[in-house]
Amino acid sequence: MVNQTRKLAAIVFTDIVGFTKLSSENEPAALELLAKQRELLQPIVDSHNGEWLKEIGDGLLLSFSGNLDAVTCAIEIQETVQSIKNLDLRIGIHQGEVIFQDNDVLGDDVNIASRIEPFSASGGIAISDRVNSSLERNPDFETRYLGKPELQGVSQNIKVYCVTSHGLPQTDLTKVKAKLEPDKVKGFQWNRLSILGVAASVLGVITLGLMGLSGLAANEDEVPSIAILYMNNLGSPDDEPWAYGLTEDLILEMSNKGSIRVPSMQTILTFKDDDLSETQVSENLKVRYLLSSSIHKMGEKFNLRCQLQDTRKGVALFGRKWTEDIESSSLIVSSLADSILKNILNEKEKINSLASTEYKADPVAYEYYLKAKYKYEHKQSAEDVSMAEDLYKQAITIDPNLCKARSRLGWIYFQSGKIEMMKANAIELISISTKINDPMELGEGYNHLGIFYAVNDKHDSALVYFNKYKDLSIRHDHKKNLR
CATH class of the missing domain: 3.30.70.1230 (Nucleotide cyclase, GGDEF domain)
Structure with missing residues (x-):
């Protein structure tokens, strides 16, 4: 038996x-x-x-x-x-x-x-x-x-x-060769060819941009390198989207400053809860400078601290403690970025670095934007994606000029198969980012329109917008000292 x-x-x-x-x-x-x-x-x-x-x-x-x-x-x-x-x-x-x-x-x-x-x-x-x-x-x-x-x-x-x-x-x-269930989206169904076509188009543009941005003779040791460590939230757990969002926005801001090497948010998250010393983090990430920071939201104000360290010399370049009104919350990133630049770039690099974008967003809209970003990056279900989409829409309703929220909403439309909505959003993004002089988000608008036309097999139109994206990237290629 x-x-x-x-x-x-x-x-x-x-x-x-x-x-x-x-x-x-x-x-x-x-x-x-x-x-x-x-x-x-x-x-x-x-x-x-x-x-x-x-x-x-x-x-x-x-x-x-x-x-x-x-x-x-x-x-x-x-x-x-x-x-x-x-x-x-x-x-x-x-x-x-x-x-x-x-x-x-x-x-x-x-x-x-x-x-x-x-x-x-x-x-x-x-x-x-x-x-x-x-x-x-x-x-x-x-x-x-x-x-x-x-x-x-x-x-x-x-x-x-x-x-x-x-x-x-x-x-x-x-x-991965094994398959995931596709998103069931009315009116549009992704298939392997459409995704690969878009990916090929986008990668082509990115490759062209990176050829200029990296510089064939460039060496990692010849450019400043900095890790923006995850901002420590000293307040309520409900305020974690502020720590997450400000960290990621500061990483993106520094990445667009020119000749600076900055580890990505995904890389930084792997060190978020480690017990490694700052020297060990620096060695693992192969960076010279480390920025550590904290935030404590108290009512309508933020208490902030930060310290920039030169791990090669073993000294703190600057430490800062200040209070920011919630009305100015959207300027925290640009303020920090400018402080970092003053300490790690030489005079020539300072001249060629791109000035920080200092659009002062509506504070309520900005908080919706940060919550949407946090919700999407920690999504566990389709419901979480839908909630992130709604939060981005609320942010834009309150502050139509908050281009960062528009560009991220566009990516949600793309990944959800809402291609026509992505197109309409991209057109608005191009118009508004041009008006407020935000070249980074203008590039995103061109990129989104290029993807829209590529998905719809209108390759000539797609190429027009991908070239606009590429040309905009080249104009801000600081390793070639172009503006």
Whole structure:
């Protein structure tokens, strides 16, 4: 009689990236790699109270009684194999009610776990929403929503996430062969050709711009480099959108200043809750300067602090503590950017750097803009996207000249398939950004119109606007000292 036990378990699937190619080119090396995997990983699984159920080719099928054990084991596995040549793993984890039969495990949830694993980055971990729910309230873990995988024959509504804490790589969905469910948008359906066509057009423009912006003879050591660390929110948790939004806007502002290398917001977020010293952060990001800051919203005022450090010399270039009225909240970024520039650029670079945009937005509109940005970047569902769209619309209704809100609303229209609305928004964005002399958002307007025409197969019109975008970028190419 077959011995069967039904219970709730966390199921882990692993897969060696590139193993098929390795096997075809060097079978002895491939077999040696499997033996090495077994030698290294079995003790790790045992130490986390896991069961080594079976090996499926180059993959492993493991089970754990709890989600936390499964995730912490997967993290230790990825940390262990980093230094092993060719042992690049993708790991997928799902929790469900399964049937244990002898040394095997059966059931729909096993099948789901195996189909979540392809959404992992090489060296990363993908998890289902059931596993993610166990990590949401644990400050040691950070995850990012990827979407709903297409799972034919599965009736369950599954969402997939990737673990982004502990130095794990975020999944790049453009490199994933498995499919996510498409957004169901009335009147327009994305297909692979339309997306690739737009991507090719946009990448062509960006490549042309970067050829000028980077400069073939440029060297990272020859230009100032600064990391804008995540602004510390000292107030209510409800004020976190201010810290997030101001940090990102300052990064974008500094990125458009000319010959300055600035790590992206996505990169900075990976260091948000780390215990690394500022010197270690500087070394990891390969930057000379670090800006740390904090914000405390108190009624209609902000208390702000910041410090700019030269990590090479080990000195603070400036420290600042001040109070800002909420009426002037939209000028905080430009004020900080100008203070930074005065301390890290030489006289020639100061002359050639682009002046900060100092449009004073309506404070209520600006807060809606920051909340919309925060909501969208932390979206977990289509409802979150819809809420972000509504917040951007409220910001624009209150302050029609808030171009940053218009350009981000345009990207939501694009990603939601609302192409005609994207076009109308782009035309307004071009008109208003021209009127208030905001070249950065004017470029976004040209870019959005170019995408609209490319999606609709009107390539000549698309090229006109992409060229406008490119020409505007070249006019502000400070590494060529052009204005």
